[in-house]
Amino acid sequence: MRKENITWRAYRRYCGYNKKYFPLKFLHIFLQNISPYFNLWMSAEIVTALSDGKSKENLFELVTVTLLGNLFIHILGAVLGRSVDIALQILRHNESAALNRKTVSLDYAKLEDPDTRTLRRKIKENAYINNYGVTAMQNGLEELFRCFTSMLLAVILFAEMAADMVRAGFEPLSVFLLIGLIGFTAVSIGYNHFTQKKSSERNRKIGEWMLKENQLGRGHGLNGMDARIYKQQDIVTRFDTRMNREHLRLFSWARRQAWILTTPYILLSKIPEICVYLIVCFYCTKGIFPVGGVIKYVGYLNRVTADLLAFFNTLSDLKNNEPFLIPYMEYFDIRNDMYQGLLAVEKRSDKKFDIEFCDVSFRYAGAEEYALKHISLSLKAGERLAVVGG
Amino acid sequence: MDYENTERQDFKKIKQYSFGDACGGNCALEFIWRDISDFLVALVGIGTYGSLLGLLHPMLFAVVAAVSAASYFLTRWQPQYYEKHKHAFEKEQRKLSYLNELSENFTAAKDIKLYGMEPWLRAMVRDYQSYVLLWEKKCSLRGLFASLLAGVMSFVQNGVTYFVLIGTWLAGEITVGDFVFYFGIVSGIAGFLQGVIRSIAKLNTRAGQIDYYRDFFSYPNKMNYGKGCALPKDAVKIELRDVWYRYDKAEDYTLKGINLTIAGGESLALVGLNGAGKTTLIKLICGFYLPTRGEILIDGKKMEAYNINEYYSMISAVFQEITPVAFSVFEFVASADLTRQNAREEAVLAMKRAGIWEKIQGLANGMDTHLMKGIYDDGVDLSGGEMQKLVLARAIYKDSVILILDEPTAALDPIAENNLYLQYRALTQDKTSIYISHRFASTRFCDRIVLLENGAITESGTHEELMAQNGRYAHMFKIQAKYYKEGEIHA
Incomplete structure (x- = not known):
């Protein structure tokens, strides 16, 4: 199975839980992305108008447009946001109902099968560690969409900036800075990609530990009467102390690791920002960009570089998430073995039945020994059988 | 603690609330530190930004303060509504969780299959889900209104700010750079003011939750935990x-x-x-x-x-x-x-x-x-x-x-x-x-x-x-x- 397949399959199943959710959510994300760009654009216009000494009426117009525009986007966003929240709730409900339906409709033998139980446990565990599984897939796809629309909007607005720059002609300093900008962004992306393994390994360790804590904690619930008479509390206290010590040790280690890994990344990602400021200020001082351009272009460029980094991060997160989607999809693929057919059972008019075992042997799934060996017995209608044994 | 206490109704309620709080994602004991530090940060922010703004235009500061306060008090009913009805909702949510866990319970599966309980369970789950959904809808409706009001407040605040700042600029008292600077300060201070009011309210709720912990730990015992007489050595009457x-x-x-x-x-x-x-x-x-x-x-x-x-x-x-x-x-x-x-x-x-x-x-x-x-x-x-x-x-x-x-x-x-x-x-x-x-x-x-x-x-x-x-x-x-x-x- 090609790797991309599983995320796509999971996405299609997820959509099935509530067809309205993703369209609404994507619309909402798009709207939210417009807001900061709109604000940047309008503040830049206002500042430019101020410095150019435009008239009061002009300024009044600009301010009104800004305020009303913001209000409109806010209202639309709030209304849409509510619909999105409700749609998400419905989706979550339908999802848990689907999972339950699947479980209840499984053959009893499949239920007892340790493989099934492992799958079910894994799905829960994955969700517990960082929401791996379908939730991570959902969040990842939404984030991807956000970055994508943000970059798209910025690119459209870039046209203006690029036009100005091209008209100004070739400037060695600006080209140098541009190369610096693109280069360091690429380096940051690469750095993140290579440290991804380490951080997901760290997350996995923490998640497993928390699962273990949870599980062991469940086994130490005490009955009040036994605890008092048999002094069970002492043993549990000793156990808790050990667990707490280990917990502290692990989390300090994780914190150190995280710090060591992310510090270079922070430094690396600051450099593109510096380059952005330098480029824009350079063009502003040359008079090629208007004064407001500082606000506008710095804002756009910073957003675009940040979103580019986020885009690639999310892509690798999604790829990381794929192994966790596997138990989820496999669970729904479990087939039932029991007779699901429509074969008519011969019914007697007095609604009584004869039962007969013909040389029946039975072994539990995963067991070596047979629990029943060559049982033959018959039970006529109306008989009462007592089963005794040691 | 006395064993008898664990069977008492009021103790069970206290235990349920305090454990529910501790095990939830929003534990009072944990987050109270964060809320206190948020409060202090906001306070410092108001101090610094406020003094800068006050130098320019005291009236602007007063307007922003008034708007932030109004904005908070007008939007307060959403969290209040949630807090008031939270317990009823939690009860239904627990019932839903129980039903969800039941279908996973492999031991219950025998009964469920033999007695054809699946449709009945499914109907119950659907009922509880719609109740929970109704609750969510109510909460988010109030959230929507609160958000709309916040938008209007922000509209008013920004309007006044623009008006004052442009007026000052037209009068020639500040430069364009100052304009951008002061505009940024106003947004920042609005945020801090709202933060302070929010923190105070949150600390209030946290204090209420911590009361449950206090009640839990100080629940009275009637048995003798102090010095007792010597234990008998032989067979006891x-x-x-x-x-x-x-x-x-x-x-x-x-x-x-x-x-x-x-x-x-x-x-x-x-x-x-x-x-x-x-x-x-x-x-x-x-x-x-x-x-x-x-x-x-x-x-x-x-x-x-x-x-x-x-x-x-x-x-x-x-x-x-x-x-x-x-x-x-x-x-x-x-x-x-x-x-x-x-x-x-x-x-x-x-x-x-x-x-x-x-x-x-x-x-x-x-x-x-x-x-x-x-x-x-x-x-x-x-x-x-x-x-x-x-x-x-x-x-x-x-x-x-x-x-x-x-x-x-x-x-x-x-x-x-x-x-x-x-x-x-x-x-x-x-x-x-x-x-x-x-x-x-x-x-x-x-x-x-x-x-x-x-x-x-x-x-x-x-x-x-x-x-x-x-x-x-x-x-x-x-x-x-x-x-x-x-x-x-x-x-």
């Missing part, structure tokens, strides 16, 4: 004088005027129908409850005279509820006294006498195997009968002067049951013991029998005396005995 007991929030008394004396070293059989009060009686003797009326004397002294924890060390008890804990088998059996010399040998001996040693010996790690396979991968799940033998071993190991057995053979097969009966005299040598059972065979090897009916003792004596009396005891004994005799059974 237990005396109940006119003991009455009523459960918390119950209308009727469960035990009515019990007068009972158990001599030191005597073994008593306690029989009666279901719900007669047998388990309540032994819980009183074990020191789990305090009698509502009357008193209990141990070795001639009132039970309150003993330190309750020392008192517990005098009792070995086997109760009907068997709670496995994920200890190793050795820890489980010997938890009452791990520091004893020869603890391991004595544990083996206790398990042999209970008839469970063969099974334990055959395990991979023997006595050090953990119980509960779901918790430890190399753990072992013992069957009902095996667990019953294990808890008996635990009581035998503790070897204390009072031995109480409540239905210890309910899950045992006839061979294992007989094993216990044969050893009973040896096990209860020099101990005061009480044996509760529905199986009248057990009364044959006890010194005395007491029949409990509706909370009162109606018959008392040895087996021969009671059979001669031909009362309720004799009647019940004959009913059970007839099925073990040869010959025709008349229904």
Whole structure:
């Protein structure tokens, strides 16, 4: 199975839980992305108008447009946001109902099968560690969409900036800075990609530990009467102390690791920002960009570089998430073995039945020994059988 | 804490709230630090930004403050609504979680399949889900209105800011750069002001939640946790004088005027129908409850005279509820006294006498195997009968002067049951013991029998005396005995 397949399959199943959710959510994300760009654009216009000494009426117009525009986007966003929240709730409900339906409709033998139980446990565990599984897939796809629309909007607005720059002609300093900008962004992306393994390994360790804590904690619930008479509390206290010590040790280690890994990344990602400021200020001082351009272009460029980094991060997160989607999809693929057919059972008019075992042997799934060996017995209608044994 | 407290209604509520808070993602004890630091940060922010803004235009600061306050108070009803109705909602949410877990419960699956319960469960889940959804819709509707109001407030605030700043600029008092600077300050200060008001409200809620923790820890105890008199060394005489007991929030008394004396070293059989009060009686003797009326004397002294924890060390008890804990088998059996010399040998001996040693010996790690396979991968799940033998071993190991057995053979097969009966005299040598059972065979090897009916003792004596009396005891004994005799059974 090609790797991309599983995320796509999971996405299609997820959509099935509530067809309205993703369209609404994507619309909402798009709207939210417009807001900061709109604000940047309008503040830049206002500042430019101020410095150019435009008239009061002009300024009044600009301010009104800004305020009303913001209000409109806010209202639309709030209304849409509510619909999105409700749609998400419905989706979550339908999802848990689907999972339950699947479980209840499984053959009893499949239920007892340790493989099934492992799958079910894994799905829960994955969700517990960082929401791996379908939730991570959902969040990842939404984030991807956000970055994508943000970059798209910025690119459209870039046209203006690029036009100005091209008209100004070739400037060695600006080209140098541009190369610096693109280069360091690429380096940051690469750095993140290579440290991804380490951080997901760290997350996995923490998640497993928390699962273990949870599980062991469940086994130490005490009955009040036994605890008092048999002094069970002492043993549990000793156990808790050990667990707490280990917990502290692990989390300090994780914190150190995280710090060591992310510090270079922070430094690396600051450099593109510096380059952005330098480029824009350079063009502003040359008079090629208007004064407001500082606000506008710095804002756009910073957003675009940040979103580019986020885009690639999310892509690798999604790829990381794929192994966790596997138990989820496999669970729904479990087939039932029991007779699901429509074969008519011969019914007697007095609604009584004869039962007969013909040389029946039975072994539990995963067991070596047979629990029943060559049982033959018959039970006529109306008989009462007592089963005794040691 | 007193055992009795754990069964009280109001304590259960306090425990539910405080545990619910601690286990939720928004634990008060954890987040109060974050809220305090948010508050301080906001305070500092207001200080610095406010002084800068105040230099320029004090009126602007006043307007921003007014708008932020208005914005907060107008949007307050959303979190308030949530807090007020949260408990009702949590109850329904818990029911939904229970139903969801039920379908995963592989043990319940048998019943669900046999009785065709699936459609019924599905309908219930759908009902609860729609209720929860209704609640979510209500909350988010209020959130929507709050958000709209916040938008309008922000509109007003920004409008005033633009108006003032542009006016100042037109008057030539500030430059374009200053304009951008002050605009940024205004946005920042609005954020800090809202933050301060929000933090105060949050701290208020947190304080309310922390009250639950305080109530939990300071719940009053009635038992004696201080210095108590010395423990008796020989066989203990237990005396109940006119003991009455009523459960918390119950209308009727469960035990009515019990007068009972158990001599030191005597073994008593306690029989009666279901719900007669047998388990309540032994819980009183074990020191789990305090009698509502009357008193209990141990070795001639009132039970309150003993330190309750020392008192517990005098009792070995086997109760009907068997709670496995994920200890190793050795820890489980010997938890009452791990520091004893020869603890391991004595544990083996206790398990042999209970008839469970063969099974334990055959395990991979023997006595050090953990119980509960779901918790430890190399753990072992013992069957009902095996667990019953294990808890008996635990009581035998503790070897204390009072031995109480409540239905210890309910899950045992006839061979294992007989094993216990044969050893009973040896096990209860020099101990005061009480044996509760529905199986009248057990009364044959006890010194005395007491029949409990509706909370009162109606018959008392040895087996021969009671059979001669031909009362309720004799009647019940004959009913059970007839099925073990040869010959025709008349229904």
